[in-house]
Amino acid sequence: MAAEFDTAHVKNIVLLGHAGSGKTTLAECLLFEAGLISKRGTIAEGNTVGDYHDLEKERGNTIFSKLMHTRWRGYKINIIDTPGYDDFAGDVLSALRVSDTGIMLLNASMGVEVGTDVIWQYTERFKTPMIFAVNHLDNEKADFDATVKEAKQHFGNNITVVQYPLNQGEGFQSIIDVLRMTMYKFKDAGGKPEKLPIPDEEKSKADELHKLLVEAVAGNDETLMEKYFDKGELDEEDIKAGMKKAMINHDIFPLFCISAEHNMGGGRLMGFIDNVCPSANEMPPQISVKGEEIHCNPGGKVCAFIFKATSEPHVGDLSFLKVYSGTLKAGMELINETTGVAEKINQLFVVEGNKRIAVNELTAGDIGATLKLRNTHVNNTLHEKNTGYELKPIVFPLSNISIAISTLKKGEEEKLANALHQLREEDPTIEIEVSQELKQTIISCQGDMHLAVIKWKLEHQYKVDVVFSETKIPYRxxxxxxxxxxxxxxxxxxxxxxxxxxxxxxxxxxxxxxxxxxxxxxxxxxxxxxxxxxxxxxxxxxxxxxxxxxxxxxxxxxxxxxxxxxxxxxxxxxxxxxxxxxxxxxxxxxxxxxxxxxxxxxxxxxxxxAPQLLEPIQHVEVLCPENITGAVMGDLQTRRALVEGLTTEGNFTKIIARVPLAEMYDYASSLRSITQGRAKFKMNFHEYCPVPFEMQRKLSDAYSKVDKEEVVG
Ligand SMILES: Nc1nc2c(ncn2[C@@H]2O[C@H](COP(=O)(O)OP(=O)(O)OP(=O)(O)O)[C@@H](O)[C@H]2O)c(=O)[nH]1
Ligand SMILES: [Mg+2]
Missing domain, CATH: 3.30.230.10 (Ribosomal Protein S5; domain 2)
Structure with missing residues (x-):
């Protein structure tokens, strides 16, 4: 069984967007439209291909990114569904690292949300070509124009409308496509639409948007510009080619309309992916750590990058990889550049949610998995002997919260230590520290949702019950x-x-x-x-x-x-x-x-x-929507914060403050509840400062009791 698709026919897509924007539902549409599944699952029923994990079904959110693939008109399209909650940013970053196009979903009833903004910043790091998909157009509060306007405010005027809805809100079923200059009318159940002429009353609006689209494409390419001047129009093939180039250069972000819930617009999106979105070999070459260019060439020396590892009871222990060059064949021996160890790739798989299908090879540009390699971890490069390639690692975010963890039952300490080691192996956004100073094992992660997932995994997967307690403050x-x-x-x-x-x-x-x-x-x-x-x-x-x-x-x-x-x-x-x-x-x-x-x-x-107790002071940055800045500030003030700066970033306010660590214990969950998850914060250690007198007295009184007891005991 050789690879059925050549490099030019492999496309890697990542679904991105704030939690609830509809990524998993859209993935389901795409798989359904491609005929991979015969029935669309829903989040409510807990039967989607993407959110198969018990915890995801329980919560109704994606927690772990999922690799899926479809076949569509001779193309293999790998789709990675990512979690929207920023607590799981690690998976978003690793998916972005290996994808060649991102689809950023916007919820038409919400506009640009904090998650959209945060994820956008990640995409900028990778310069991933991006498509916008305005979803939830069937929602009674859907406002397409306001959403596009906000998106342009946040992400710039390179956003180019390819489609607009005719009758958004309840009963939404028509999309006007200004690239194809046609109207798609869907049946109630969605699916394949009827192609109709654009109604007369929409003609001038559609013509105007078409002109803007063509001008945007021509504006980024001299030859096309000349053609456009000569003929006053570009044909569809020219538009597609120009658009691809502009997408790669981040000059155009085409914007589409969908209602994932009702399976409307997904098919056209797939068509655009295979027609226009770049395949891996059309993207600029990878630049290795040493500065070499690694081209996506199936005939080249094999170079693969490990971007994710999982260990799940029903799916198995897998290392996910992307082949950046060469053709990776099962049975090959590769060198891990980071560890210097030789690794035999015994089995290769393509993945569909929780199913894995054995294949003999993966061609350059393709994404797949292998059974977890003992000495190879996320961010490692595997290559054929004598090449020495090392690809740039994913820079994972630093942790936001820390908490002390211990076992519920005595005697399970080693079991916990092993489980934590395993968890860290799968998830590089977790940090574990055994603090001699505080005499606590401290786990640091992205937020309280992340922590809940860690606890769930420890209890359900590793069978060790744990308790969390407040981290002691490292006073001086x-x-x-x-x-x-x-x-x-x-x-x-x-x-x-x-x-x-x-x-x-x-x-x-x-x-x-x-x-x-x-x-x-x-x-x-x-x-x-x-x-x-x-x-x-x-x-x-x-x-x-x-x-x-x-x-x-x-x-x-x-x-x-x-x-x-x-x-x-x-x-x-x-x-x-x-x-x-x-x-x-x-x-x-x-x-x-x-x-x-x-x-x-x-x-x-x-x-x-005159003894003086010193406490760690953190540098804290909060990014929140402008209209709730007051509430966030009020809460900070109850935490002895010293606000140092307030700046506006689009519709968001960035608050910069110095806050004692002792006051930040529950900040992640508190901020989430004040802002309904619309704010984000990060903090790091800044300096040690004197503790206020009254607090010092309380702390030293409490200690002298313990100290005495210790002496007596
Ligand atoms: N009305 C309507 N509901 C939608 C649409 N798309 C998704 N939904 C619903 O919105 C909710 C969230 O959808 P998901 O697909 O889970 O969103 P997500 O982006 O994957 O969310 P996370 O995994 O949490 O990041 C679900 O209840 C969906 O059924 C849509 O177009 N219209
Ligand atoms: Mg999801």
Whole structure:
């Protein structure tokens, strides 16, 4: 069974759009129109090819991108349905990486939504040729003109109307096509429309839009422009060729009309895909990491890119790949450029939702899957020996939320660790950290929907019940003034005793500070602390009051306390310690005595030195529709936010603020509920700042209770 389609007849399409814009429903239409399925499934019935996962059926949303393929008039059209929720942006990015045309769905009753905008930014990274499809035209609130106007405001005037609806809203059934200059009239059940002449009353509008379309095509190509000037028109073949070129260059984004629910417009869209949209070999070559051009040539050396991995009970463990060059045959041995490991590709599949069909080969430009490769991961390149190709990786988004995770039952910790490792393997937008500092396993991901999916997978797929809890805040402790303390550690119990006395001054450390006043400096060491900041340790002992050999023990004691600060048990930073006096005992002094004396002197001096708790402050950016900016700002103000900037981006406002991490715990879900999912935010660590006095008191009171209990216990 050889590949049935040559490179020129393979097209890779990705369906994009805000949640609910109708991508999965449209995919169903496309598969139905191509005869791949005999009945269209619906989201309500939970029987679509795309949303087959139990969790997707339960929620009515796509969560994982799905690869499907159709055959249409001699073409193989790979379609990737993607999730609209930004929590699953990783899958959108990986699908975009391997697609040659995107179809961005707009909901005619909603216009441009926040997801549309966010996804658009991703498409710009890849310069994917884009089609717009205005969906939900049967909705009583559908407003085609307003949707197009908004789309142009957001994405520019390269949006070019190819179709407009005749009677949008309830009873919608006619589309006027200004490329073909015809009217499509659908039956109630949709499907194949009747082709009718454009009604007289629509003629001038259709002519005007046709002219704009032709001018847009001609405007991007000199030869076509000349032809247009000569004849005052372009024929359909010229328009198609010009349009393809303009789409590749991002000069034209053709706009179509559909009602996916009623199966209207999908067939014409497929026709446009095979007629006009570029095949993989018509796209610019891939530029490798080293700068080589990799052409989509079936006769070239094999170069394939892993863009996705899944592990699902009924579908199996699969690595999804796109062949960028050469013809990949089952049984071939390839080299993983990233790991250097040789991988044998035993089996190859084309995929249809949750079905996989074995094939012998995949030609350049095609997308398929293989059984999950042990040493090959998402973003790795596989190539034939001696080529050394490495394709550019997908840059996945950083996480938005973090939460501590633990097992419900004791003893399942290892099971959880393994499951998390597996999850991370499939989903590079998850981060896992075992924090020594906070003594928590912390999972960071894209948002609360993403988190719910992770929990579901852990419980249903990996059979480990988990609980989430608030991530502890990585506070830091420091001091505001200098202080001195003396501590004598003395223990006499039968045999050998313990004795060590340390006199210590501590001061807030800052860059370029002069040597300690009034002390006789004999030596100094600067220690960069692994948790940030410094400890500068001065030896100012005079007259041999303490032996040199005990200094490391004193430092050890100080360090120990700095790892569990006196105020709240957090890491201590930016302190200068000067040991300037002490006493020894000729027999009882030893390392342990001086370690304890150093630790206690430090602890006591710290308490006298106006201790200051520091908290992490995040840089936060929120993108929200203009009309709800007030609500978002109000909520930020309850979180001790310092708003630093407000800018307008189209119909959206971007709020830039500094917010303490301690106030951001539930922000993702709170923002979602305030804005009904229409806003997006990102944050990253900015700096450490002092905690307000009252909060510091509460935190240190709470700690002193625990600290005491620990001592007693
Ligand atoms: N009336 C009407 N409903 C539609 C249309 N297209 C989709 N729907 C409905 O809108 C809802 C969302 O459709 P989906 O196909 O799941 O949307 P999606 O873009 O895949 O959404 P996500 O997977 O969440 O990103 C479903 O209930 C569909 O039945 C349409 O053209 N008209
Ligand atoms: Mg969907």
């Amino acid at each position: 402790e420091t001091i505001r003034t200098a202080a001195e303390a003396v501590y004598r550690h003395k223990k006499q119990s039968g045999g050998a005793g313990q004795f060590g006395e340390v006199h210590m001054r501590i001061e807030p450390w800052y860059e370029g500070m002069p040597d300690p006043e009034g002390l006789n400096v004999r030596g100094r060491d600067t220690h960069e602390l692994p948790w940030g900041g410094k400890l500068v340790f001065y030896n100012c002992i005079v007259g041999g009051a303490i032996d040199q050999r005990f200094l490391p023990s004193i430092l050890k004691g100080v360090m120990e306390k700095m790892q569990e600060g006196p105020l709240t048990g957090s890491y201590v930073r930016d302190i200068r310690v000067s040991v300037f006096d002490g006493r020894m005992h000729p027999v009882d002094s030893n390392d342990i005595s001086f370690k304890i004396a150093g630790l206690m002197a430090f602890k006591n001096a710290f308490r006298l030195a």
